Amino acid sequence: MKLSKLCKVGMSFLTKPYYRTRVLIKLGYYDSLSDEEFLKKVFPKYMGYPLDLENPKTFSEKLQWLKVNYRDPIQTVMVDKHEAKNFIAQRVGEQYIIRTLAVWDSVEDIDFDALPNQFVLKCTHDSGGIVICKDKSSLDREAAKAKLSASLQRDYSRIAREWPYKEVPRRIIAEEYLSELGSNEILDYKMYCFHGEPKMTVVCSDRFSKTGTRMNFYDIDWKPMGIHFGHYPPLPTEFPRPETYDEMLRLATELSKDCPFLRVDFYEIKRRLYIGELTFFPGAGLEQFRPISKDYELGEWLHLETVHRS
Template identity: 30%
Template sequence: MIGSGTSFPQRGLRRAHRVLCRTLPNHRGINYLLALPQFWHGNKRLPRRDNDPSASLNDFIFRRMIQDDWSPLQRACVDKEHVKEIVLQKVPQVKVARTVAVLPLAATTTAQDVMAFLTPFLGQRLVVKPTHSCGVILYLDRPLAEQNLGAFVQFSKRNFFHAARETQYDGLEKKLIVEENIAPASGLNDYKFTCANGHILHGRMDVGRFTARHQRALFTVPAFDIIPVRYGGLEIPAAIEKPPHFAEMVEIAEALSRGFDFVRVDLYDTPDGVYFGELTFTPCAGSTSYSDERLPIDLARRLRAIAATAPVVPANQPG
């Protein structure tokens, strides 16, 4: 992604960038150049080296996403079908959305093929989403025509690696997963915990998501105090309410992050308990801005300190 302008030169640059992302191979130097425009757009600077005292968490994320040195376990955790089994082996008490069906996607899969696959599930409180990417979801208790099934299928057939050169997505099997909709009628509260090998660096809570009044708060753990730094340009709410299952979420996030040098653990607090969302190894491709860069610089420092005192044991198996 190159900027957000709409002038002819900018549109041409964005189209050329998309073509290059789809055609050039997965190589560290190429990944650096193709991921650089998005990093620059979010951070307004070039990436810094790891040994730079002013290197931030976004620099760490950028470096690791272009290197393509993921373990088999990390790659398996990116797959939204397989990660459920891994999570339940690690933390049996966490809830996961029940998988109903899975459809492998091929280059020749059409919207009609997907409609035929989904027909038995229409009208039920289920959702369908790709297992190998993020950002799109269909609700099967709503009319599919209104949700644009064709665009959904087209998006789902893409190699998500091409979007921002996040190398853990390259080569993932493309599938659609149908699973239960865990959201209550009152809405779903999701919490994201930025972690390093069993240590939580901070949490994140979104208020009014998918509305014009969307606000976001970063908070400390375990105190649950708002960190006065905007993330992604969103305003900070005046106050946030500690979720009912907060202590349990902290324990789950700590447990799920052990063995990983860095991971964001996404959880949902529901009336039925804590549900697992996903594990994210390169949040926002390191391109989401902080209103005060002293925070991500401090997070990178803490990350290095944790790695020095508690080295991560390489994980060579997917489960």
């Protein structure tokens, strides 16, 4: 590492609590803490205010409460990028599943020659362990294997104590590559559901771009909500309501009907819907909502008094 970059990293560690916390988590500094101790320790460093688990008010606080107090074994199935497909197919139909091409336990088992020219590789137990191949002839196979291997070694549940990922088998899946005709980008529609009721949709754009992901928030009537989420600023131009929006609402309602909170991710390709993944803790509940009043507004939609501790 160059000296200038090393100095920059060092200054970030010393002056930025958010950055410092992420480094310490990665190094295992907090591993000995219980989930509650850990969350009370790191939450203020990410969010800028203390975590109140006894009387949580904001959406972010209530997500931490759910991590500690609500544990349904089906959640492990629902976050598993392989097993979730069976859950989705049984609930709403297999036509909404992105086709799986293969599943392997190790990077050494990956048969690149048997895969089509375009495909996506993912680790089943985490977020970020993904390789997108648009042209197999130019794919750096060793770099892809190195990235996936690093993800397979990571205990994703320890990063922010998202316990459902703990027992997910660590595997690699190959999926069909989806793309709009003539476009390299697919919009990602993330629908927030509270007690089985969709209340808000986030449109993610510029994913995997050099400029970084953008997020635009819309209420149930597709009106902009004026939310700035974490490190993902909204685009200044708004997105039209998708043609399949009513179908998204129906599917999200069915998939989330037994959950205090669930985020359902959709892709719309040529008027056809695909479900990407199911998430219980967007941004681990550790990404700031600005203005903070929005965090309180979303918090009012999550009624913990109706949730049975497990």
